[in-house]
Amino acid sequence: MNSRNSRNGLILFAVYLLFYGGFVFINAFDPASMERTPIAGLNLAVLYGFGLIIGAVVLSAIYGVLCGDASGNSSASDQQEPKA
């Protein structure tokens, strides 16, 4: 794998893992906080849940942009590489 893409991917993966892990652990060990309504009358469960879905879409778009420059190289090298 293109090493820059790989590094970017792993960094973004770590960011999302923290975000997702936070959601799961709050649910497991402090479920009452999911019932609080911090913004616009919406509870934390709905806000965090939508945040995780929208966050995944945003991070994947960022990854796409970050890999954008490298895609040409990546494609070229892929096409030259013999198939297993």
Next chain:
Amino acid sequence: MIYESSILAVTIFLAFVGFTLGLSFWLGGKAKSSEGYFAAHGQIPWFVNGIAFAGDYLSAASFLGICGMIAFYGYDGFLYSIGYLAGWIVALFVVAEPMKRLGRFTFADALDSQFNSKGIKLAAGISTLVVSVFYLIPQMVGAGALVTPLLGFPQWVGVVMVGAVVILIVVTAGMLSTTWVQFLKGALLVVFSAILTWMILQRGFKVEKGGNDGHEFQTFRITTDDLTNGDGKVGSLEKVDVVPADNGWEKFDKKYVRLQNRETQLITVWMMKELTEKDGPNLELTEVQTLSKAKDGTIFVNGQKKGDKKGEPELFAVGHVVELPDGKTETGPLSAIDFFRTLQQSKVVLWRNEKVVHADKTETTVYYPKITTGAEVLRPGEHPTFKGIRSEKMFDKVNFLSLMLALFCGTASLPHILIRYYTVKDASSARKSTIVGITSIGLFYVLTLYLGLGAMTSGTLDVSEENMAAPLLAKGMNTWLFAAISAIAFTTVLGTVSGLILAAAGAVTHDLLGSAFGVKMTDTEKVRVAKMSSVVVGAIAIVLGILFQKMNPTFLVGWAFSVAASANLPSLVMILFWPKVTKQGIVAAIVVGMVSSMTWILLSGEAYSKVYGLDAAAAIVPFSQPGILTIPLGFLTLVVVSLLTTGRQQTAA
């Protein structure tokens, strides 16, 4: 409920399915070689492949299972939406590009790219087969649930129909047609779900006394004397006698009372609740619904033989709001945010059930209403699967953590998702198509919360069929919409099942017969063997779909994710990031991950109660979801075995 087919709905449905099949056959004729059959010659455009990812992934489990769970339990179903989407992050950031670079037809190719080992092909091929079959079960269950309200057939007929049509598709076509059909369905499912969500928001909430069939559920207050004085009057009911609590009902004598009409002899069941007021009535009676099956197979609903035409006895439709904020009776159209804000401050009626077991071993299921605040509906931890969230027991919490881990790790390990990386031309296209997939799937999952909560308050639910919440919601809105949504969902099931059967057929032909057992086949023979394998796997899926028809598809998918993540993910990840991996390490990790997760599931409380019909407390393992132990076990096995065999491999080299 009684399901009668509508000519309009059936016509739209058949037209859509017919078009899909026609497209399949036309495209299928273009892919005669094994490269075309398994991987569509690697020429699918990345955008089309991305939407096809959504078509593959947004299966019966997503559409029917999640919506049904939200409609009956609230937020909990959305936890699956979150977990399923999070799994795509692993697929995109870790697996997508290397999978494309290393493999050709199957994910076993990628694992085996450095080793040329028959052992890896064998282990990965078997793992693909096992995971595909596990994942096929919920798809077939979902298919049956869709056909019943649409065509009026029993559920098993739906399962057989899907199985037969899918076998036809796979035998005549291949990956090229499956991809284009998935593209079409994935796009339409997201668009029509958005339309349905818009209609839910336009409808808003309205206070009702029952479902949309016009039946108003009764509640009245009485004194204990009314039940014992024998004057035939109990609350608003005349000429009724209390039936003694016997034949299994004695266990519930504080919760339910049965009243028999003196003229019709009809017995109705009422839930009792003690009131705390000092003066006046001290009991509240609430109407419940009952469903029982006699030894001869006759089904009774609410004490009467179930009918099969409209107007005859059936379970009443449920799902209504009983209180809105500020004493309102109707909200009118709501914005996407006001929808949640209003529900948060409202009260809705949810339905729970319990079984009364009689002396002759027959059962009566009692469905009783539970007035629930919106704040409870919108918080996690109400469904039995997610009870760990509110439980004080550590094992319940571990079970929840384990399920969320399996959902996170499972997506990137599913065979029918992995093979879709081989239908595009290069690693860059694999990445771009994954990003398109995440965007469309993410949009759909946001909509699932609106669809589920919309169904919960639609007055269209069937208390005995959780999986039918979404189609019945659409039916309550508009017959055209119902037909369109059902047709899309049904053909999405067809596509997902086709993809899974193709993955399984690829594993049998390419990994097991061709590589592991060294059977020499020409290109034409490979395609023929794959088609024969498809027929066998399809037949197995039909049988399992009928056997498991009462289980929530989403729950079954949770199991498939656990097995996929435990068996496949350790090898997939480590081969990319750890240079010391050996072929023995990969084989051991796949076998240990697969066997340990399956064994754990089969010995779990969930399997005891829902599959074997035994007491869940008698289960051998302390919690049901294996991922939290078996995924790390897979990694550990791979590392230990690789370290133990590194020297041997170097010596051999």
